[in-house]
Amino acid sequence: MGGTSSVQTLLGGLGNVDDNVIDLPGAPYRAVTLRFCNAATQQWTIWWLYGQMPGRLDAPMIGAFKDGVGTFYGDDTLEGQAIKLRVLWAMAAPDVPRWEQAFSSDDGATCETNWVMTFTRAS
Structure with a gap:
């Protein structure tokens, strides 16, 4: 499946926001990601906002980049069960x-x- 992601820098580079449209069968999936970096610790906090629930920000994911890989962890529920999320x-x-x-x-x-x-720049 394909889609688009438009990214905008915020607060002079301390953060960014992206607007995502993912082409799914039936109807597109829309989501926004809001990210901010603590300049002192280099730790990032990431929030998701889904188009299906536009009034609720998900609990934040916290993490950092090391050796070229960003690793972020958070908590959520799936089918009523507590789960851990990991994003790389x-x-x-x-x-x-x-x-x-x-x-x-x-x-x-x-x-x-x-x-x-995977993401590639639009030409």
């Missing part, structure tokens, strides 16, 4: 960021990847 950002190739989401139902001991996206 890395470069699949030069200028091709890769985003990977995984869920854990055992407090992070194991993670199951359930969504991967």
Whole structure:
């Protein structure tokens, strides 16, 4: 499936926001991501806002970049069960960021990847 993501820098580079449209069968999936970096600690906080629930920000994910890979963790529920979320950002190739989401139902001991996206610049 394809889609678009438009990104805008905020607060002089301390953060950014993206507007995502993912082309799913039936109707597009829309979401917004809001990210801010603590300049002193280099730790990022990330919030999601889904088009299906536009009045609710998800609980934040917290993490940082190390050796070119961003690793972020958060808490959520899935079918009434508490889960841990893990998101990884890395470069699949030069200028091709890769985003990977995984869920854990055992407090992070194991993670199951359930969504991967790669990004390329529009020409």
